[in-house]
Amino acid sequence: MIRITNTLSGKKEEFIPLEEGRVKMYVCGPTVYNLIHVGNARAAVVFDSFRRYLEYRGYSVTYVQNFTDIDDKIIKTANEEGISTKRLSDRYVAEYFKDACRLGIEPATFHPRTTDFVNEIIDFISVLQKKGFAYSKNGDVYFDVSAFKSYGALSNRKLSDMRSGARVEINDSKDDPLDFVLWKAAKAGEPSWNSPWKSGRPGWHIECSVMSTTLLGDSFDIHAGGNDLIFPHHENERAQSEAWSGKKWVNYWMHNGMISVKKEKMSKSLGNIFNVREALRVYGPNALRMYLLSKHYRSPMEFSSDRMEEAKASYNRIANAMDEIKRKIGDDTKAVEDSFSKEWRARMNEALDDDFNTPQAFSVIFELVKEALLTDDREHLAKIRALFMEWNYFLGFDFEKKNVNADAFVETLVELRNTARVRNDYEQADAIRKKLKELGVEIRDSSNGSHWRWM
Ligand SMILES: [Zn+2]
Structure with a gap:
């Protein structure tokens, strides 16, 4: 029995x-005007993993994550850059998928975008x-708000409390x-759509009500x-959706906690973002996950x-155990339904069925890591490797990627490449530049040497 x-x-x-x-x-997704930060990644990774756990437990899951x-x-931001909002958001949707892919996040069943649902939004508001x-x-x-009782x-x-706290x-x-x-x-110069009211654009909350009910019912x-x-986003989504349909909208609301940096909530406005691109570069996807x-x-x-x-x-404790198994038995794996495997599976399910208790799940995994290091029995x-691989369906690590710096x-x-250039071997230098570009590294040559950055 899964509990949430x-x-x-x-x-x-x-x-x-x-x-x-x-x-x-x-799941509410990012507003696409910038690279995502580690705070955004928490919801994306946690609910990706939870969705995959539900699939692992036999459910067929329709998963929707929007882009605002x-x-x-x-x-x-588009005005500052002198480009259209469409061009800006297209860019950051693409950047989101780059980060999500490196983080091992499965694509959602649907990734709707607000501007593709403007007609539906107008109908809904009407x-x-x-x-x-x-x-x-x-x-x-x-x-x-006063028309919606709950x-x-x-x-x-x-x-009454909300009213006294509201800014007028x-x-x-x-x-x-x-x-x-x-x-x-x-307002003048803003992108707008025709509507029964003035031409304009949807408010923030309404998009999630419309995209979710259109795609999920x-x-x-x-x-x-x-x-x-x-508050206010989900409170407002709920009010709109239930007012619209007259039915209960959502049965279970799950909310993840915030990530703080030196005790401040991590958000773009506070300027203390550690973006995912940066974190991936420094620590790699497995450590971040x-x-x-x-x-x-x-x-x-x-x-x-x-x-x-x-x-x-x-993470290295788990990866090292996987390496150790490989050293001992090569690529053998044995997924079985014997009492050993059943017992470990039951322990894992017990942890995650209980409100997706991942710290408990990792303590089960670390116990199994110990077992793997103590035995030479093929x-x-x-069997141990088979369990790791089975669980990795929802953990989403990439055991093939080593944590090299x-x-x-x-x-x-x-x-x-620099040495190749010094000896005028431009063919070799270009080959290295090309290879690095494929790996996502850009090199710029200037009078003070070559500089590189992750793209
Ligand atoms: Zn939302």
Whole structure:
């Protein structure tokens, strides 16, 4: 029996999908105006791994992760660069997939983008307006929070408390400071779409309601994301969706904790981002994945070089055990249903069935690592390897990739190329440059020598 802590009830609940054997799941994805940071990667890796665990346990999972490809930050960055919002967001969607792929994140079943759903969003808002949950003012459309009775249930807040804490803007045309925007009339020079109101663009919250219900149906099993999204984003998504359909929208809400750097929440606005590209370059994908899964997904985590070194050492314990098995028995593997394998599988399932307790799962793995190092029995080792490989379906490590220091490796190649150039062997120098480019390294030659960077 799988149990999940449901933010809506605040309790650990038995997971029962709406349809037997099938799970429909939505995770809020990144706003694509920059490279993703380690905080974004936590939700992506944790829920990727959880989705794969559900698949491992026999469920067929439809997994949706969106890209927010229109919003204030995107418009601002595109203007600064003098390019269209489409060009900017296309670039960072592609960059997201590069990082996700290196991090071993499986593509979602669907990766919808807001601007592909504008017609559906307009229809959805029109229904809300017809049902009396939305009103338009000066071309903007707002959700009327007072019309939705259980507003605040997800974030466990009372309307009166929220109201006293809400910021009232001087030029606000909203009836209530808590009302939130569904459709924003365009300002001069902003990208816009025609609508029954003024031409404009969707507000942030509405996109997730529309993309999830379009792709997964009026009601689905799991909605996940970072706990910084509970209020107002998820509270608002829930209000819109249930007002629209008149049905319960999501059965289980899962939220991961934040990653802090020196106790500050990691976010782009704080300027303390450690982007994933950088972390991958320094520590490699396996150590980063290990780090992100090493704590329970609901707990807060600290990001520091010490924590990353610990994660790297933990991952290396597993990778070294795999190497040791290979040294002892070659590529033999034995997936069996005997009492030994059954017992270890049961222990792993017990850990992860309990609200996806990955730290507990790793303690099971480290016990098995010890067993692997203590025995020379071929059959025993082949069974242990089979279990590691089986579990790796949801852990998502790449055991083939060694944790060599990639930078030192690149430095060596760049030096070799420099020596080739000094002796005028341009053929060799070009061959090395080409090879490095294939590996994602760009070299620039200038009067003060060659500089390189990861692309
Ligand atoms: Zn969302």
